[in-house]
Amino acid sequence: MKDDPGAVASGEGTTYYGLPVIKEPVWTWEVPAYFYVGGAAGAAATIGAVLQVLDGVDSERLVRRCRDIAAIGTLAGSGLLVSDLGRPERFLNMLRVFKPRSPLNAGSWILATAGGLSAGSSLLGRSHGFGRRLGALAGLGAGAIGLPLSGYTAVLLAGTAVPVWKGSRRSLPLLFVASATGAACSLLEMGDFDERELTAVRRLGTVAQLSELALAKAVEKESASVAGAGRPYEEGLSGTLWKASTACTVASLAVDTITGKSRSGRVTAALVGTVGSIALRYSVWLAGRASARDPRATFDSQKKPDE
């Protein structure tokens, strides 16, 4: 072959000289980076809206930080996605149709809406009077659209023919939402807020990270239900990153529990958690690339009945 695909068929059975069946995903490094920033932005928007509704003025600084994270995350995420395109100058074509059947089209509308509302809430929240009230309204809207934004990228992956992604179609969206929530809480914990605000964020972050650990196991199990499909989480760079992500999440939880009362302890835990969250996205991306090269896993994953 012009470039050796390095295909290794898992399991027994006929293949065509061990060559891959499906094409390897063409997405470059920007896409998993977007999975992280987009997810964190979505969760932050939702957390901000919840605080806004339940607390009113009490946690104004925290709400503002949530909105800022959402605004920066959606803006940076859009930039990453545009640069991944084969024809970046045509990025607006994503919005030339409304086609929710395509997870990528649905996601583009979600991201565009969340981006506009987050930017609006972040900027207008700094003004006074009517503008501020409008900003609050935008904050609520961003919180609502932040819910799907936190994890739709997992649906995007599951909606492909790639064995390991398709194989974890039920658990992966849950893992992405949990990890995005943990990521947003880590970013918030780096800030200097009052005791009560931090308590809320740390509690949510702990629950999210514990869920992330459990759901990572669920993803492993679900993708392994097709013989060979779960292999990329056990071996190669994707496997290493997968284990590193778990280790970081565990370490983040431990550091936060032991030293979370101090600012430096909190920030350390948040940084380690952030690394774990990013490693998770890169692991899932690389797992998909390795999985697409495995012809037997591809055959068998399609054989599994689609109920």
Next chain:
Amino acid sequence: MATGFFTDTTVCIGCKACEVACKQWNQLPDDGFSFTGMSYDNTGQLGASTWRHVAFIERPVPLAGQTTGLGDLSWLMMSDVCKHCVKAGCLDACPTGSIVRTEFDSVFVQPDICNGCGYCVSACPFGVIDRRADDGRAWKCTLCYDRQREGMTPACAQACPTESIMFGELDDLKERARARVEQLHDMGMGEAYLYGADANEQPGTQGLNAFFLLVDEPEAYNLPPEPSAPDNHVGESWRSLAVGALTLLAAATVAVLSSKGSG
């Protein structure tokens, strides 16, 4: 009018005239002049600039009418192409509406719309469509949309010297294909069967507008035995996302409310 290809692999002689005719008509760039070292197949697979691909299968299984005289070795050839699925993964996945279904029921990528997002590449259960690195857009067989508009036969079918590639109206093709299977069975080639001829046989794609007559298991030809468009299973993921999102909302609410007493 629904048109398509019926590729009868039993009469393919592996001349690759279809590959050449396709390249020439569609002015496709070369993919390098490489040597696989595994068989007569130096093309390897379909791709962004390879819209017909002749597979050479050497199988240590004696298949009626396909043996070479050298022991039990069977030598199979198949000209592979985009299947133009009735339920096409690429078409469902395309976020820009660049991929459309034409008046001939074929699946066509509009090059002036495609922005090269690459989602169709991962959505094709057959590994047909791909993004061209130097061009940035996704490309695949058009079923010679331009030729068909002028009432012409697609280039590969026109060039095929043995009528292994047949082009025509789908109803007519299916009738001929079924008759051909019967004929082969009568001749003692009991292994012959149709791949993807209709929705009953291949529910995951609702049938293929470019279907095949094969004599060995699909995997031998690098065809998935039960291909399925990703859209068939993505609903489960949306439901999971809804559960996850509502859990996030509930957890955030509880976290904020429970912190009210502290600090």
